[in-house]
Amino acid sequence: MGGRGRGGKRNRTQRRDFKDGRPNEWKRSRPASEHHANSEQGWNPFVMESPAFEAFYKKQKIVPEEEWETFIATLRKPLATTFRINGSGQFAHEIRDQMQRDFFDQLKSGVEVDGGVVEPVRALAWYPDNLAWHLNYSRMQIRKMPILERIHEFLKLENEIGSITRQEAVSMIPPLFLDVQPHHKVLDMCAAPGSKTFQLLEMIHRDVKPGELSDGMVIANDSDVQRCHLLIHQTKRMCSPNIMVTNHDAQLFPGLKDRSGHFEAVSADASVEAEISEEEINGLYFDRILCDVPCSGDGTLRKAPDIWRKWNCGVANGLHRLQIQIAMRGVALLKTGGRLVYSTCSLNPVEDEAVVGEILRESRGSVELLDVSSELPELKRRPGLTSWLVRDRKRWLSSASKIDRHRAGAVVPSMFPSGNGWDLSDIELSTGVSSPPADVEDDAEKQEAEEAEDDEDPPEVATLPLERCMRLLPHDQDTGGFFIAVFRKIAPFKAIPKIKESHKSRLLRAVNETLTADGEKGLLVPAPSDLETTIVNMNDADDVLPEANLLDVQAEDTIEVENAVEAVEPVSDNAEAEGTKEAEEPMTVNSPKEDEQQKLEATVLDPKDPNAIGRVQRQGRWKGVDPVFFLEDEKIISSLIDFYGIKETFPVHQHLVIRSEDVTRCKRIYYVSATVSNAIKMNYRSGEQMKITSAGLKIFERQQMKEPTSCIFRIASEGLPVLLPHMTKQIVTATREDFRLLLAEKIVQFSAFSDPTFADVLRELKHGCCVVTLPTEGPDAAINGGSMGIAVACWKGRNNVSILITKAEANQMHQRLSFVDDPVSGPQETAGAIGGELATTLSNDATITDAGSDLKRSPKDDQVVADSIVEEPQNGIIPSKADQLVAEAHEQTGHLGE
Numbered sequence: 001m002g003g004r005g006r007g008g009k010r011n012r013t014q015r016r017d018f019k020d021g022r023p024n025e026w027k028r029s030r031p032a033s034e035h036h037a038n039s040e041q042g043w044n045p046f047v048m049e050s051p052a053f054e055a056f057y058k059k060q061k062i063v064p065e066e067e068w069e070t071f072i073a074t075l076r077k078p079l080a081t082t083f084r085i086n087g088s089g090q091f092a093h094e095i096r097d098q099m100q101r102d103f104f105d106q107l108k109s110g111v112e113v114d115g116g117v118v119e120p121v122r123a124l125a126w127y128p129d130n131l132a133w134h135l136n137y138s139r140m141q142i143r144k145m146p147i148l149e150r151i152h153e154f155l156k157l158e159n160e161i162g163s164i165t166r167q168e169a170v171s172m173i174p175p176l177f178l179d180v181q182p183h184h185k186v187l188d189m190c191a192a193p194g195s196k197t198f199q200l201l202e203m204i205h206r207d208v209k210p211g212e213l214s215d216g217m218v219i220a221n222d223s224d225v226q227r228c229h230l231l232i233h234q235t236k237r238m239c240s241p242n243i244m245v246t247n248h249d250a251q252l253f254p255g256l257k258d259r260s261g262h263f264e265a266v267s268a269d270a271s272v273e274a275e276i277s278e279e280e281i282n283g284l285y286f287d288r289i290l291c292d293v294p295c296s297g298d299g300t301l302r303k304a305p306d307i308w309r310k311w312n313c314g315v316a317n318g319l320h321r322l323q324i325q326i327a328m329r330g331v332a333l334l335k336t337g338g339r340l341v342y343s344t345c346s347l348n349p350v351e352d353e354a355v356v357g358e359i360l361r362e363s364r365g366s367v368e369l370l371d372v373s374s375e376l377p378e379l380k381r382r383p384g385l386t387s388w389l390v391r392d393r394k395r396w397l398s399s400a401s402k403i404d405r406h407r408a409g410a411v412v413p414s415m416f417p418s419g420n421g422w423d424l425s426d427i428e429l430s431t432g433v434s435s436p437p438a439d440v441e442d443d444a445e446k447q448e449a450e451e452a453e454d455d456e457d458p459p460e461v462a463t464l465p466l467e468r469c470m471r472l473l474p475h476d477q478d479t480g481g482f483f484i485a486v487f488r489k490i491a492p493f494k495a496i497p498k499i500k501e502s503h504k505s506r507l508l509r510a511v512n513e514t515l516t517a518d519g520e521k522g523l524l525v526p527a528p529s530d531l532e533t534t535i536v537n538m539n540d541a542d543d544v545l546p547e548a549n550l551l552d553v554q555a556e557d558t559i560e561v562e563n564a565v566e567a568v569e570p571v572s573d574n575a576e577a578e579g580t581k582e583a584e585e586p587m588t589v590n591s592p593k594e595d596e597q598q599k600l601e602a603t604v605l606d607p608k609d610p611n612a613i614g615r616v617q618r619q620g621r622w623k624g625v626d627p628v629f630f631l632e633d634e635k636i637i638s639s640l641i642d643f644y645g646i647k648e649t650f651p652v653h654q655h656l657v658i659r660s661e662d663v664t665r666c667k668r669i670y671y672v673s674a675t676v677s678n679a680i681k682m683n684y685r686s687g688e689q690m691k692i693t694s695a696g697l698k699i700f701e702r703q704q705m706k707e708p709t710s711c712i713f714r715i716a717s718e719g720l721p722v723l724l725p726h727m728t729k730q731i732v733t734a735t736r737e738d739f740r741l742l743l744a745e746k747i748v749q750f751s752a753f754s755d756p757t758f759a760d761v762l763r764e765l766k767h768g769c770c771v772v773t774l775p776t777e778g779p780d781a782a783i784n785g786g787s788m789g790i791a792v793a794c795w796k797g798r799n800n801v802s803i804l805i806t807k808a809e810a811n812q813m814h815q816r817l818s819f820v821d822d823p824v825s826g827p828q829e830t831a832g833a834i835g836g837e838l839a840t841t842l843s844n845d846a847t848i849t850d851a852g853s854d855l856k857r858s859p860k861d862d863q864v865v866a867d868s869i870v871e872e873p874q875n876g877i878i879p880s881k882a883d884q885l886v887a888e889a890h891e892q893t894g895h896l897g898e
């Protein structure tokens with residue numbers, strides 16, 4: 001492989017394996033009945049019961065008494081498979097109709113297999129346009145009924161192609177309540193693995209016709225860098241230039257306020273100065289924000305039965321404050337008039353209604369909780385609880401006044417329905433307290449479930465309208481459990497009129513001082529002086545504080561509160577059917593030192609410090625992530641425009657992004673939408689506060705070749721659907737027969753094509769990258785290229801043409817065509833045939849060099865590669881690390897749905 005070292009080759013192969021081997025999300029999970037059968041034989045991995053869980057939720061009256069048995073029995077049943085058809089336009093509808101006609105309608109109701117009735121496939125009634133479906137078969141049924149096997153294969157293929165996404169039904173709901181419009185700026189605060197981000201992107205692209213560019217933007221953030229890569233991988237299928245992936249603790253998400261005070265252009269392009277918007281100066285605000293926070297995840301018991309064994313209420317208590325901080329940061333970043341959806345996959349009121357109550361209290365009238373009972377009327381939901389108890393170890397607590405003083409760090413007033421604190425003077429805080437640290441939860445919790453000490457008093461009743469929250473219960477519509485609350489921002493935050501330490505802070509400080517006396521220095525809150533600084537900053541404001549300033553305060557404030565959060569690992573930070581494995585993953589991978597560094601870097605700069613901007617800019621490269629640059633090299637830009645005949649309808653200046661300052665080294669070019677471009681500019685102006693893991697979609701890749709060509713960048717497959725409608729050159733149309741030949745053979749001599757006109761047009765093209773299209777009607781048009789039909793990027797050599805996609809991609813495309821042509825005999829035979837054909841073509845020769853082509857092909861990589869491409873950071877990530885992360889992420893996805 002010429003100039004590429006062994007290491008380089010391995011990296012590429014790893015990456016390819018990851019890309020090719022998309023997770024088999026259709027591998028069925030072991031049904032509950034099989035778990036039980038195994039347990040009878042002495043192997044019992046998942047005992048589907050938890051006395052602590054049952055005692056807790058019975059006491060909370062989470063369902064009426066008469067429903068308890070149905071509720072708990074449903075939780076013990078495995079979850080049915082649900083999936084969404086991606087997109088929302090014409091093509092999604094066509095795929096839906098094709099599925100229904102060719103498969104689902106053929107499954108007669110009431111058919112019995114092995115003594116059990118086969119459940120018909122059904123659309124989820126509440127999901128718009130019948131684009132989400134539910135199916136529930138056992139392995140045995142699939143084995144015994146050919147039509148089920150065909151459906152299974154078909155869905156597997158569609159999932160690989162990216163036409164459908166397997167996703168737990170309840171997880172599809174929060175984005176639907178966000179009411180996202182194509183022009184919106186959306187922030188998904190805790191986004192990985194990305195199933196809801198995918199939905200949000202679809203909404204941004206809804207009603208946008210092929211060739212049109214959407215105005216909206218989705219920023220998908222996650223604190224876990226590995227999971228960010230999962231996110232990039234997931235969302236890549238959307239081929240959207242409107243996405244940016246960031247890697248922050250959501251509670252510290254930067255506001256991007258311009259701190260320079262002087263607003264000169266960041267670009268060499270002088271016209272940019274005039275374009276600086278008020279928004280660029282005041283900061284980045286969002287029309288819609290999704291806070292799908294990390295949670296204890298007991299709503300996912302049906303797909304993650306190990307939670308039965310691990311369950312204890314301390315996990316929820318430990319996450320409560322982090323959840324508030326994340327949501328409050330969301331409130332601060334939300335535009336007035338905007339919507340914010342808070343959701344968890346937990347049934348616990350401490351993570352649900354209690355957090356909602358605290359958001360309403362802390363935002364002091366700036367947000368309202370919406371009554372959305374008239375939205376999605378087909379969705380069965382229960383009102384939020386207005387009354388509950390808090391459980392702390394062996395005690396039930398009816399109000400904050402009952403909190404044991406030694407547990408004051410673990411249980412806080414906001415967990416209770418009233419949110420009322422207690423008077424410091426009521427608490428005897430002696431020095432020399434020797435209690436265990438607040439974050440230690442013991443296993444005794446589980447055994448002592450029934451023996452918990454009762455509180456004589458009745459639980460408090462919330463005065464806030466918490467019944468407007470939505471609880472999705474498993475037995476209502478055969479789903480997992482979920483919680484959703486919808487907020488609207490109605491006013492900016494009000495300033496606090498005078499310097500006053502909050503009741504909670506006073507209490508925490510007092511407790512802290514107590515613990516400090518016991519050698520637990522600084523465990524809960526920072527020094528009072530830090531608090532004062534924060535409060536003084538707020539007091540600088542007028543009656544109503546400009547939100548941009550509040551954002552600053554919020555950032556500091558959250559650092560302060562963060563320290564008070566208990567280090568409790570969630571049982572699951574993942575509500576998704578596509579992520580059961582994540583339940584076992586630790587929540588973050590950062591070392592405390594790295595966390596500290598990130599917080600420091602995210603901390604707001606002192607605008608009076610003249611060196612502050614420069615300092616952050618110099619630090620601009622977040623650890624392991626390259627900065628983002630606009631491609632401004634006119635020579636490269638005009639070579640792209642000229643070679644591909646890019647129309648003016650496709651703006652390139654300030655839309656092409658690279659991750660290397662040295663343009664001669666850049667190997668990949670990304671395309672970003674106007675809004676993402678603007679956010680990148682704002683990021684510059686704010687001193688690169690945002691840690692951008694990925695921006696836009698890869699549109700061009702450098703291709704080195706023996707023969708000179710006027711453009712050294714080829715079109716990347718992700719970028720093709722976006723670019724193609726705006727290209728006027730290097731496009732050629734094939735017949736179905738020739739297109740299939742190209743997919744099957746990958747390299748085809750011009751003379752081998754059956755259509756001589758096609759071959760002639762190919763010969764006439766410029767040497768280098770070109771696009772071969774197959775104009776189609778109907779669902780297969782959605783494979784790639786939208787209304788342009790199916791399209792594939794190719795390399796035109798002297799005597800032949802080679803496709804520039806992987807074997808897996810070629811196979812998928814070929815299978816999809818076969819399905820469309822013949823849904824009855826479709827995929828397996830064809831899959832086998834094409835796989836075999838390619839294997840034969842490539843098996844004998846280590847490196848097949850086409851005499852007429854300047855490309856070399858590795859049979860192992862099976863992807864067209866130039867001889868001397870040197871690895872470079874992939875979308876900002878140092879390659880070896882990226883490969884490793886991606887491989888690890890694959891490990892995770894490999895378990896999805898198992």
Ligand SMILES: C[S@@+](CC[C@H](N)C(=O)[O-])C[C@H]1O[C@@H](n2cnc3c(N)ncnc32)[C@H](O)[C@@H]1O
Binds near residue numbers: 191573
């Ligand atoms: C419930 S999952 C989100 C699922 C996701 N919304 C989806 O639909 O695919 C919670 C996510 O929050 C992330 N997370 C945990 N703590 C966080 C924090 N402080 N800030 C941002 N993300 C966090 C976890 O890494 C995890 O990916």
